[in-house]
Amino acid sequence: MDAEGTWRPRLTSRARLKFDSVARQEMLLFPEAALVLNETGAAIVRLCDGARSIDEIIDELAKKFRGADRDTLRLEVAKFLASIRARGLLQ
Amino acid sequence: MNSAPRPYTLVAELTYRCPLRCLYCSNPVDFAHTREELSTDEWRRAFSEAAELGVVQLHLSGGEPMLRDDLVELIRHARGCDLYTNLITGGTLLDEDKLLRFHDAGLEHIQLSIQGAAIARAEIVAGVRSHQKKLEVARLISKLGFPFTLNVVIHRLNIAEIPELIRLALELGAQRLELANTQFYAWGAENRRALMPTREQYLRAEEIAVDAIAKYRGALEIVFVQNDYLSGEPKPCMGGWGRGYICINPGGEVLPCHAAKVIAGLSFESVRDRSLAKIWRDSPGLNAFRGDDWMLEPCRTCARKDIDYGGCRCQAFMLAGNAAEADPICRFSPHHSVVESAQDDAVNGAELIYRNAKNSRRLTRPVADR
Numbered sequence: 420m421d422a423e424g425t426w427r428p429r430l431t432s433r434a435r436l437k438f439d440s441v442a443r444q445e446m447l448l449f450p451e452a453a454l455v456l457n458e459t460g461a462a463i464v465r466l467c468d469g470a471r472s473i474d475e476i477i478d479e480l481a482k483k484f485r486g487a488d489r490d491t492l493r494l495e496v497a498k499f500l501a502s503i504r505a506r507g508l509l510q
Numbered sequence: 511m512n513s514a515p516r517p518y519t520l521v522a523e524l525t526y527r528c529p530l531r532c533l534y535c536s537n538p539v540d541f542a543h544t545r546e547e548l549s550t551d552e553w554r555r556a557f558s559e560a561a562e563l564g565v566v567q568l569h570l571s572g573g574e575p576m577l578r579d580d581l582v583e584l585i586r587h588a589r590g591c592d593l594y595t596n597l598i599t600g601g602t603l604l605d606e607d608k609l610l611r612f613h614d615a616g617l618e619h620i621q622l623s624i625q626g627a628a629i630a631r632a633e634i635v636a637g638v639r640s641h642q643k644k645l646e647v648a649r650l651i652s653k654l655g656f657p658f659t660l661n662v663v664i665h666r667l668n669i670a671e672i673p674e675l676i677r678l679a680l681e682l683g684a685q686r687l688e689l690a691n692t693q694f695y696a697w698g699a700e701n702r703r704a705l706m707p708t709r710e711q712y713l714r715a716e717e718i719a720v721d722a723i724a725k726y727r728g729a730l731e732i733v734f735v736q737n738d739y740l741s742g743e744p745k746p747c748m749g750g751w752g753r754g755y756i757c758i759n760p761g762g763e764v765l766p767c768h769a770a771k772v773i774a775g776l777s778f779e780s781v782r783d784r785s786l787a788k789i790w791r792d793s794p795g796l797n798a799f800r801g802d803d804w805m806l807e808p809c810r811t812c813a814r815k816d817i818d819y820g821g822c823r824c825q826a827f828m829l830a831g832n833a834a835e836a837d838p839i840c841r842f843s844p845h846h847s848v849v850e851s852a853q854d855d856a857v858n859g860a861e862l863i864y865r866n867a868k869n870s871r872r873l874t875r876p877v878a879d880r
Contacts, residue, residue: 453566507730
């Protein structure tokens with residue numbers, strides 16, 4: 420894997436995002452489990468397209484969630500991506 | 511129950527037919543008496559209805575689901591319903607052409623079983639020549655880029671192989687490895703004396719697995735499923751009866767788990783007769799152990815009742831004679847001594863009872879004769 424600066428995260432082939440029409444929420448599906456995502460989580464996963472760097476993901480989020488502090492966003496994104504990467508869902 | 515909980519997972523046991531004879535098989539011991547399997551249309555309807563109820567995960571299981579000649583069609587329909595579609599297979603009937611067709615139909619994940627790391631021991635457990643073929647298929651799955659889980663049921667005969675199994679999973683390119691200690695139901699219960707490891711073997715295996723889980727995090731997800739008898743803790747079976755899981759057996763009966771028909775006196779309904787939504791909400795069998803009104807002491811006043819739901823209903827029935835009792839795995843169960851004596855019964859060289867139609871008919875009678 421690349422260092423954080425050049426990493427352009429994307430979901431691995433065993434994970435996919437699904438809009439769950441029962442709970443009207445985004446869900447991350449993967450073998451044997453599903454993760455219900457809040458609005459921020461869903462926005463982050465949608466930006467993990469293999470083209471954007473972490474910095475670019477944070478830029479997009481800062482535009483989407485106006486008024487959000489960049490450092491807070493950076494921490495939140497790092498923590499969230501680390502948690503789903505540890506489950507083997509990001510590359 | 512006024513409102514049934516939302517189910518997330520459907521286990522579709524497409525058939526009980528299987529080329530393997532595994533000693534631990536979870537199919538009912540009376541499988542040979544099963545009547546007609548659901549048709550393609552009936553399964554399609556069940557998948558659609560499951561998705562409407564909120565199911566997001568589909569496991570196409572068996573027996574060996576590859577023995578259904580409509581598997582491509584069923585995968586395509588499942589993906590049309592936006593279900594995360596997993597094939598649970600022994601692998602012996604897979605080849606590149608079939609894998610490519612499954613991929614085109616939308617299959618998302620494959621769970622492949624092997625019976626051990628050493629070929630001779632693995633084939634004693636499977637009851638047929640199969641190990642080499644499974645390894646070839648695993649490499650093929652990996653080459654084609656399918657996400658896959660390697661599943662190994664762990665017991666007395668292969669429990670010392672865990673380090674080799676981890677190496678094998680890495681070499682084969684699996685992303686997940688399930689080290690699933692035998693669950694002692696159905697054929698696993700028939701073979702309990704032969705399959706139960708010693709306490710020392712189990713604790714050693716658990717230690718190795720726990721270390722490996724941490725070591726390979728992010729590269730290989732290792733899941734260690736407990737041996738109930740040796741873990742000392744009742745499991746929150748299926749996350750609670752009739753809560754998150756639906757199992758539909760080959761004949762269409764809607765069950766809370768694949769083992770539930772072992773409990774005498776419960777009635778289950780078939781998707782042939784009613785919609786899945788109505789069955790899920792109203793089925794007497796599914797409602798029998800929802801909530802906690804059914805609980806007896808010591809469960810009723812136990813602080814853990816919302817954590818483990820009293821353990822497993824099937825195990826309570828099998829070991830205590832009453833499905834509403836605490837799972838005897840629990841040390842507070844008045845029947846707990848049964849669990850301890852089961853460990854003493856286990857021996858090397860116990861008789862092996864293979865899962866086949868002949869043994870099924872020898873051990874059970876048709877439903878109508880009971």
